[in-house]
Amino acid sequence: MKLSSKYSWLVLVISLPTENATPRMRIWRALKSLGCAALRDGVYLLPDRVETKNLFEKLAEETIQANGYARLLPVVHSKKKEADEFVALFDRSADYLELTSEMDRFKSSMAGLQVAELRRSLKTLRRNFEAISGIDYFPGPTREQTAKALERLDSEALALISPDEPRPVPGKIERLRREDYQGRVWATRQRPWIDRLASAWLIKRFIDPKARLIWLRKPSDCPAHAVGFDFDGAEFTHVGGQITFEVLLASFGLEEDRGLSRLAVLTHYLDVGGAPVPEASGLETMMSGAQLKFPGDDDFLAEAMRTLDLFYAAFSETRAEHGPKLRPAPPQNIPVDA
Numbered sequence: 001m002k003l004s005s006k007y008s009w010l011v012l013v014i015s016l017p018t019e020n021a022t023p024r025m026r027i028w029r030a031l032k033s034l035g036c037a038a039l040r041d042g043v044y045l046l047p048d049r050v051e052t053k054n055l056f057e058k059l060a061e062e063t064i065q066a067n068g069y070a071r072l073l074p075v076v077h078s079k080k081k082e083a084d085e086f087v088a089l090f091d092r093s094a095d096y097l098e099l100t101s102e103m104d105r106f107k108s109s110m111a112g113l114q115v116a117e118l119r120r121s122l123k124t125l126r127r128n129f130e131a132i133s134g135i136d137y138f139p140g141p142t143r144e145q146t147a148k149a150l151e152r153l154d155s156e157a158l159a160l161i162s163p164d165e166p167r168p169v170p171g172k173i174e175r176l177r178r179e180d181y182q183g184r185v186w187a188t189r190q191r192p193w194i195d196r197l198a199s200a201w202l203i204k205r206f207i208d209p210k211a212r213l214i215w216l217r218k219p220s221d222c223p224a225h226a227v228g229f230d231f232d233g234a235e236f237t238h239v240g241g242q243i244t245f246e247v248l249l250a251s252f253g254l255e256e257d258r259g260l261s262r263l264a265v266l267t268h269y270l271d272v273g274g275a276p277v278p279e280a281s282g283l284e285t286m287m288s289g290a291q292l293k294f295p296g297d298d299d300f301l302a303e304a305m306r307t308l309d310l311f312y313a314a315f316s317e318t319r320a321e322h323g324p325k326l327r328p329a330p331p332q333n334i335p336v337d338a
Contacts, residue, residue: 007076007077007080007083007086007087008047008048008074008075008076009045009046009047009048009074009075009076009077009086010045010046010047010048010052010053010056010072010073010074010075011039011043011044011045011072011073011074011075012031012036012043012044012045012046012056012059012060012070012071012072012073013042013043013044013069013070013071013072013073014027014042014044014059014060014063014068014069014070014071015042015063015068015069015070016063016066016068017066017067017068020066023062023063023066023068024066026062027059027062027063027066030055030059031044031059033135034046034052034055034135035090035092035134035135035136035137037086037089037090045075045086045089046137047090047137047138048074048075049137052137053072056072057072060072087138090135090136090137090138091138092132092135092136092139092142092143093140093142095132096132096142096143096145096146097142099125099128099129099132099146100146100149102125102128103125103149103150103153106121106125106153106157107153107156110156110157110160111160115160115161118157118160118161119161121157122153122154122157122273125150125153126150126154126273126276129146129147129150129276130276133147133276147274147275150273151272151273151274153273154272154273154274155272155273158271158272158273162193164189164218164219164231166230166231166232166234166237166238166244167232167238168238168239168240168241168242169237169238169239169240170239170240171239171240173239173242173247173250173251174251175250175251175252175253176251176252178207178208178252181207181208181227181252182208182210183208183210183211184208184211184212184226184227185211185212185213185214185223185225185226185227186200186203186208186211186212186213186214186226186227186228186229187213187214187215187216187222187223187226187227187228187229188200188213188215188216188228188229188230188231188234189215189216189218189219189230189231190215190216190217190297191215191297192215192297192300192301192304193271193287194267194270194271194283194284194287195230195243195244195245195267195271196229196230196244197287197300197301197304197308198245198263198267198308199229199230199236199244199245199248200213200301200304200305201304201305201308201309202245202248202249202254202260203229203248204305205305205309205312206252206254206260207248207252213301214226215297216231219231219232219233219234222234229244229248230244236248236251242268243267243268243271243272245263245264245267245268245271246264246267246268249261249264257316258315258316259312259313259315259316260312262315263308263311263312263315265277266279266280266283266311270283270284279311283307283311286307287304287307290303290304290307
């Protein structure tokens with residue numbers, strides 16, 4: 001019986017001179033960060049995949065450059081029982097359990113923390129989860145359970161950070177015609193963050209290029225003629241597990257656009273948590289910097305628009321392979337009413 005390719009392995013055998021501790025420590029740290037299983041001193045195991053092979057080859061080259069010995073060997077099991085013993089070496093359940101304990105401690109104390117501490121702690125927990133899941137080569141139910149627990153914790157902490165965030169409503173998202181939403185006034189809460197910024201960008205670039213935006217001190221200030229978004233009672237807000245950006249995508253039939261769908265995943269993660277997204281840290285840093293540099297909501301949005309244009313362009317660079325896609329309206333000055 002031929003076993004699945006998941007039972008193919010790479011073994012890296014290395015030996016380094018003892019007189020130079022620097023390369024030994026550097027290579028040891030790299031092996032640890034990869035989540036290798038140590039079969040014995042100097043013998044390390046990883047599943048045979050393109051990315052792991054490339055990383056092992058680089059470490060082998062570095063070892064040889066440091067006057068050491070390195071040999072990369074493929075291993076294929078003929079018996080499933082033996083292969084399962086290797087798989088068990090990569091069980092991350094204990095790591096997820098430890099992270100869950102950290103999350104429980106944070107949850108019990110977060111009511112007394114300042115906003116900056118809440119954000120910092122959430123970032124640390126997300127980063128720790130990403131580190132574990134990044135070397136979880138055989139993910140199972142424990143990873144999924146931890147991811148869901150982290151998403152719930154994200155939501156609870158964000159409710160403390162932004163108590164005016166909209167609460168999800170049940171229901172089906174109705175498909176709408178963009179022609180009915182041209183030249184409208186769109187209103188959302190002041191001091192916008194990622195979902196409101198991305199939603200405003202989406203409105204200006206794809207839904208209503210001539211939209212006028214106004215910022216509300218509180219939702220009840222929304223004019224009767226305005227299209228509200230991202231607050232309780234707004235025409236467009238969170239529905240079920242979808243944030244406002246995702247609801248706008250679905251409402252106007254934009255969810256098939258590759259760049260927009262990738263932005264939706266990124267925005268969802270930064271707004272309410274969930275599955276980690278590689279680009280999240282970069283976008284969050286850029287938005288945080290823009291918010292500090294441009295304290296006014298109008299100027300902050302204008303800078304965010306430029307940033308999101310770049311992310312959309314990067315996310316859409318292969319759209320020709322996926323058939324015709326919608327093109328955004330050309331960048332323009334953004335009329336915003338205070």
